[in-house]
Amino acid sequence: MIDVILPCLNEAEALPWVLDRMPAGYRPLVVDNASTDGSARVAADHGAVVVAAPARGFGSACHAGLLAARSEVVCVMDADASLDPAELPRLVAALDVLEAAGEPAPGATGSGAGAAGRPGLVLGRRRPAGRGAWPPHARVGNAVLARSLNRRAGTRLRDLGPMRAARRSGLLAxxxxxxxxxxxxxxxxxxxxxxxxxxxxxxxxxxxxxxxxVTGTVGGTARAVRDMRRVLTEVAS
Known part of the structure; x- marks a missing residue:
């Protein structure tokens, strides 16, 4: 069983589609971030485990879900029906391949790595389908942040995608x-x-x-970019 963390703030309308498409062997953890639209009830009615995260904040919801998860591998994805949970097995398969490649990193023992290699993190690179899926202001903000991250961390990412797979112990570490x-x-x-x-x-x-x-509004995108720039500065210091 693989736990899927679904941070949720007022997603009652989207949750039925998301939860109905959850693959076999994947357990949805809907982390209710103080919703006011009955999201928790909808999630429970559709068989999801509901985790309460009353302190508002995307990171707060993700962390609460990570603490509540029990599987070795965990996934994280938005609960707004912009991403299809049916694609999660592809990320998990890519994680296995990624971790098995090459030699273990120095000091990686016990940090959540697969037996043969380094710990891994797989992100879903978003490919827009449908009008309005990814507004221009959100794409620009994402591209700017990805470039800043790549310069800082030596990565080659093209998207800070919200669908992810990694090992729970590694993320906690x-x-x-x-x-x-x-x-x-x-x-x-x-x-x-x-x-x-x-x-x-x-x-x-x-x-x-x-x-x-967030990404559908200029103000939401600006807040996200501001928070991420702050993290770049703080972690680098």
Missing amino acids: LDLRDRRFGYPLEMVLRAADAGWRIGEVDVTYRPRTGRSK
């Missing part, structure tokens, strides 16, 4: 501190600093269901 929108970038930055192998797999990115709180 990274000791991620951000509890806002800087959490996804901090994960990649600290993983790179720890010598992890980091890869990308193309995934389809659809127009989200319901009202956007």
Whole structure:
């Protein structure tokens, strides 16, 4: 069984589609970040484990889900129906290949690595499908941050994708501190600093269901970029 962490703030409209498409062997953990639209009830009605994260913040919800997860490998993805959980097995398969490649990194023992190689982190590189799936302002913000991250960490990422797969013990060992929108970038930055192998797999990115709180609005994108830039500065210092 693989636990799938689904940070959730008012996604009652999107959750049925997401949960109905969860692959066999993948257990959804819907982390309710103080929703006011009945998201927790909808999630429970569709068979998901509901985890409460009353302190608002994307990183806060992700961390609560990580603590609640029990599987060796965990996935993280948005709960707004922009990403298809049916693609999760491709990320997990890529994680196995990534970790098995090459020799273990110095000091990697016990940090969540597969037996044959370094710890791995696989991100879903978003491929927009449908009008409005990825607004221009969100693409520009993502590209700027990806370039800054690549310069800082020596990575070659083209997207800070919100669909991810990694080992739970490794993520906990990274000791991620951000509890806002800087959490996804901090994960990649600290993983790179720890010598992890980091890869990308193309995934389809659809127009989200319901009202956007981040990438669909200029203000939301600006907040996310600000939080991520702050993390770049803090981790580098």
